[in-house]
Amino acid sequence: MSLKVGLLAFAVFAAAAPALAQNAGSAAPAAGSTPIFRQVETKYLFGFTTGADIGAEGEKEVEWTTDAALRKRSGRFQAYSSKVELEYVPTQFLQIALGARGTYHAIRNVPGFDDHNQAQFGGLSAEIKYLLVERAPNQPYALSLIVEPAWSRIGGAGGRETAFEIETKLAGDIELVANRLYAAANLIYEPEVVRDRGARAWGRESTLGFTGALTWRALPNVAIGGEIWGSIAPTTAISPRNMSDRRFMSARPCMCRRRKRLSSRWPGEPRSPAPPRARPAISISTISRVIAPG
Amino acid sequence: MRIALLSLSLAGALAAASPALAADYALTIKNNRFQPSELRVPANTPFTLKVHNADATPEEFESKSLRVEKVIPGGGTGVFQMRALKPGRYTFFGEFHEDTAQGALVAE
Numbered sequence: 001m002s003l004k005v006g007l008l009a010f011a012v013f014a015a016a017a018p019a020l021a022q023n024a025g026s027a028a029p030a031a032g033s034t035p036i037f038r039q040v041e042t043k044y045l046f047g048f049t050t051g052a053d054i055g056a057e058g059e060k061e062v063e064w065t066t067d068a069a070l071r072k073r074s075g076r077f078q079a080y081s082s083k084v085e086l087e088y089v090p091t092q093f094l095q096i097a098l099g100a101r102g103t104y105h106a107i108r109n110v111p112g113f114d115d116h117n118q119a120q121f122g123g124l125s126a127e128i129k130y131l132l133v134e135r136a137p138n139q140p141y142a143l144s145l146i147v148e149p150a151w152s153r154i155g156g157a158g159g160r161e162t163a164f165e166i167e168t169k170l171a172g173d174i175e176l177v178a179n180r181l182y183a184a185a186n187l188i189y190e191p192e193v194v195r196d197r198g199a200r201a202w203g204r205e206s207t208l209g210f211t212g213a214l215t216w217r218a219l220p221n222v223a224i225g226g227e228i229w230g231s232i233a234p235t236t237a238i239s240p241r242n243m244s245d246r247r248f249m250s251a252r253p254c255m256c257r258r259r260k261r262l263s264s265r266w267p268g269e270p271r272s273p274a275p276p277r278a279r280p281a282i283s284i285s286t287i288s289r290v291i292a293p294g
Numbered sequence: 295m296r297i298a299l300l301s302l303s304l305a306g307a308l309a310a311a312s313p314a315l316a317a318d319y320a321l322t323i324k325n326n327r328f329q330p331s332e333l334r335v336p337a338n339t340p341f342t343l344k345v346h347n348a349d350a351t352p353e354e355f356e357s358k359s360l361r362v363e364k365v366i367p368g369g370g371t372g373v374f375q376m377r378a379l380k381p382g383r384y385t386f387f388g389e390f391h392e393d394t395a396q397g398a399l400v401a402e
Contacts, residue, residue, distance in 0.1 A: 039358040039385070056356065056363040092361045092377050135359070137382025 010047035012215065012223040035220045037179040042142070046184045046213035047227045050171045052142035054095035054131055061087045063097075069156075075109030079156065081122060093134070097127040105158030116158035123163075125150035133172075140175040160197035165190055179217070186211045188231070208232050317341050321397070323355075323366070323388060324348040328397035337381040337401040343374040353395060357386035360399065 042051030055061065063085045071077040085099035101122035108115050126149055133143040146169040155161045173184035188209035195202045208231065215225035319341055322329045326349060335341055345355050347366040355372055356363035360379075366372040379401040388395025 041358060054361070056358070056361050058362070058364060089361075136380035137359070137384065139380065 010225055010227060012045055012047075012225070037217055037220050039179060040217075042173045042175075042182055042184065045182055045215045045223060046173070046211075046225065048229060049184045049186050049211040049213040049227055050144075050146065050169060051182075051184055052131065052133075052144040052171045052173045053135070054093070054129055054144065055087070055089040057089055057092045059087075059089045063087055071110075074111060075113075076106060077110050077113070078104075078106040079158065080104040083125070085125075085127070087127075093131045095127075095129040097129075099125040099127070101125065101152070103154045103158070107158055113157050114159060118158070120154050120158075122154045123150060123152035135175070140178070141172065142174075143170070143172045145169070146171055155194075161194055162197075163192060163194035165192035181217075182215045184211075184213045184215075319343050321345045322348050323353050323395065326353070326388065326391035326394045328386075328388070328395060331397040332400060333397070334400045334402060335376075335379065338378045340378050341376050343376050343399075344371055345374070346371045351390070353391065354389040355386060356389050357384060359384045360386060363389075 041053040041055065043053045043055075045051050064082065065085070066080060066082045068081075069077065069079040081101060081103050083099050083101045085097045087095060087097040089095045101124070102119065103122040104119040105116040107113050108117070127146065128148075129144055129146045131142065131144050133141065135142040146167075148167040148169070150163075150165050150167070152163040152165070153160065155163075167188065167190045169189075170187040171184070172186075173182060175182055186209075188211070189206070190209070191204075191206040193202045193204050209229065210231075211227060211229040213225055213227040215223050217223045317336070317339075319333060319335050321333060321343065323345065335343075345366055347353050347368055347370055350368040352365055352367045352370075354363060354365045355374075360374075360376065362374050362376075364372045364374070379399070381401050384399045384401065386397055386399065
């Protein structure tokens with residue numbers, strides 16, 4: 001059994017206010033007046049923690065997320081994993097996504113790890129997010145169930161492997177102060193089977209995890225927050241090398257998340273006649289850094 | 295004859311049942327504003343919202359709390375099948391003319 005805990009600080013930025021903002025029903029602000037904090041979707045407000053909201057029905061987005069692990073203690077270790085996801089919201093309660101992952105590893109002279117300097121195709125994943133409890137005007141909390149099956153062909157330290165996992169997450173959040181202060185928590189269960197290249201036997205691992213986050217919108221398009229996370233692996237039957245890779249990566253000393261919206265329109269649908277008021281292409285960026293990995 | 299009567303009965307039953315399942319409510323966009331700007335709808339009952347864009351330019355009807363968004367071309371009508379809403383005020387706006395196109399559904 002292994003137990004890990006950590007703390008994160010993060011900031012969330014919108015490329016422009018309209019990307020985060022939705023009207024609160026009041027009149028539009030006059031130029032130079034006090035900023036108005038409008039409604040936002042919570043799904044990208046919390047760093048590693050996932051908010052409960054899904055997008056609007058019919059919404060289509062491309063999301064790009066990059067995790068980076070950087071160490072200098074002995075030798076050189078740089079590991080990047082980028083995932084591109086195509087998201088679609090077919091109903092007012094369901095969001096689905098398909099993703100592909102690429103990796104880049106630059107590892108040299110790190111004890112216990114093979115040297116790598118290459119970019120590789122990392123694997124595929126899918127995601128189903130169902131809104132179990134929706135937020136309402138007199139109900140500031142929401143709860144979603146997220147199931148993400150994934151196939152991976154590259155391990156955390158760049159080695160070839162074959163792994164299948166199903167990350168199941170219960171994501172809840174609450175608006176503590178309307179449009180300003182938010183809290184969220186995730187409960188995670190992740191069973192996985194993995195096999196090293198050339199090996200015959202499959203290893204198994206299941207991980208229980210949690211994250212909790214608090215986010216304060218300092219400005220309409222800038223939010224700051226903190227996060228605590230932990231995980232426990234109650235059942236582990238993975239080869240020592242694979243386990244070592246996973247422990248190393250799970251500490252994730254630095255993470256950058258960037259979300260880019262593709263379009264909410266089908267081909268042929270009209271676009272905004274007023275480009276300056278249109279929603280910008282890049283909605284939210286998040287940068288997080290581990291303060292005290294366990 | 296029996297089949298025709300059965301069909302008529304079925305059609306009548308469906309016609310009678312439809313309004314109870316999803317009543318229609320309408321909004322109009324004119325001069326880049328919603329009319330009415332506040333629309334009362336029944337709480338805890340699914341309904342159909344029809345948004346007609348009377349302007350010549352397109353508008354995107356959007357709401358975070360209603361979880362809908364759709365571009366409505368000039369002269370066109372957007373139809374939204376709304377879930378049963380809990381009581382309260384749900385704001386919406388027109389993304390292309392956000393300064394003026396604002397409104398709310400009040401579920402009660």
